[in-house]
Amino acid sequence: MGTDENPGRDGTAPEPGRPPEEPRAARSAGTDRPADRRPMPPENRAAERKADGGHAADGAPDGTEPATESGAPGPAMTGRQRLAAGLWPPRLTRAQLIVALLLFILGLGLAIQVRSTSDSSALRGARQEDLVRILDELDNRSQRLTDEQRRLEGQKTELENSSDQAEEARKQTVEKEQQLGVLAGTVAAQGPGINLTINDPTHSVEADKLLDTIQELRAAGAEAIQINDVRIVAGSYVSDVRGGVEVDGKRVTQPYRFKVIGKPEDLEPALNIPGGVVQTLEKEQATVSVSRDEKIIVDALREAKRPDYARSSSR
Numbered sequence: 531m532g533t534d535e536n537p538g539r540d541g542t543a544p545e546p547g548r549p550p551e552e553p554r555a556a557r558s559a560g561t562d563r564p565a566d567r568r569p570m571p572p573e574n575r576a577a578e579r580k581a582d583g584g585h586a587a588d589g590a591p592d593g594t595e596p597a598t599e600s601g602a603p604g605p606a607m608t609g610r611q612r613l614a615a616g617l618w619p620p621r622l623t624r625a626q627l628i629v630a631l632l633l634f635i636l637g638l639g640l641a642i643q644v645r646s647t648s649d650s651s652a653l654r655g656a657r658q659e660d661l662v663r664i665l666d667e668l669d670n671r672s673q674r675l676t677d678e679q680r681r682l683e684g685q686k687t688e689l690e691n692s693s694d695q696a697e698e699a700r701k702q703t704v705e706k707e708q709q710l711g712v713l714a715g716t717v718a719a720q721g722p723g724i725n726l727t728i729n730d731p732t733h734s735v736e737a738d739k740l741l742d743t744i745q746e747l748r749a750a751g752a753e754a755i756q757i758n759d760v761r762i763v764a765g766s767y768v769s770d771v772r773g774g775v776e777v778d779g780k781r782v783t784q785p786y787r788f789k790v791i792g793k794p795e796d797l798e799p800a801l802n803i804p805g806g807v808v809q810t811l812e813k814e815q816a817t818v819s820v821s822r823d824e825k826i827i828v829d830a831l832r833e834a835k836r837p838d839y840a841r842s843s844s845r
Contacts, residue, residue: 667800685702713753715754716832718827720828721792723791723823724788728740728784730785731815737770737776742810743807744762752792754791759780760782761830801818802820808820
């Protein structure tokens with residue numbers, strides 16, 4: 531029997547009617563490319579690397595630059611260069627840009643809200659008991675104003691309903707004169723209140739600090755105030771002089787002793803609020819003492835001056 535002279539690669543004869551296989555080209559070890567294949571053009575290599583792992587744009591995975599057109603690898607990139615190459619130019623999609631814009635708008639809104647709701651007052655860091663005391667003081671001031679309103683309404687009702695309106699008017703006039711005399715400092719006054727003493731051994735307490743103290747006492751409901759031997763009235767002024775302070779042109783020396791008539795429960799807390807008179811004076815190295823008393827006597831008097839030009843407009 532005759533045999534086929536063109537056996538298969540494995541030594542077996544090809545099937546009848548099947549054309550003989552072409553001999554495969556020799557392949558290089560460990561690759562699928564033919565050994566005699568020419569180098570791939572740079573654009574094809576870039577496309578192949580992109581299909582394999584997406585490394586064509588940023589350099590080789592081993593840290594070297596992509597191969598040049600001649601096929602030789604470029605210089606090695608440092609870690610900082612690879613990071614810069616990965617960050618710039620940015621590769622942002624439309625969805626990422628929209629999300630970034632929304633996050634920016636949200637952050638801007640939160641910043642505006644926080645700034646608008648921030649409180650710059652000194653009460654932010656106050657303790658709970660200090661806040662309660664300040665609230666009580668505000669309530670007391672509101673109550674005093676309400677009581678004054680009721681008193682005035684009562685006087686009005688008495689005048690309207692009194693059978694002898696002239697006598698009632700005279701009586702109220704006398705009472706009003708005494709009240710105005712106390713406010714003007716032309717008559718002595720007594721009543722409950724506080725004693726405030728300020729020791730200033732370093733002479734650091736100036737006129738503005740004493741004026742702040744007077745204003746705070748007035749705001750707390752003080753009805754009569756005396757500093758050492760000087761009666762404080764509506765037109766009083768405080769000024770600095772060499773080595774001391776003058777009140778209404780009269781020199782006063784430390785320790786400064788305040789005698790104040792008013793409701794002690796309102797006067798003392800007003801001086802001790804956070805950031806108030808006591809803390810301010812203590813920052814100036816002064817020593818402050820406040821004590822309540824059921825009977826304070828304010829006996830320094832002011833001379834009643836007749837106005838030169840002002841006249842009553844009532845007829």
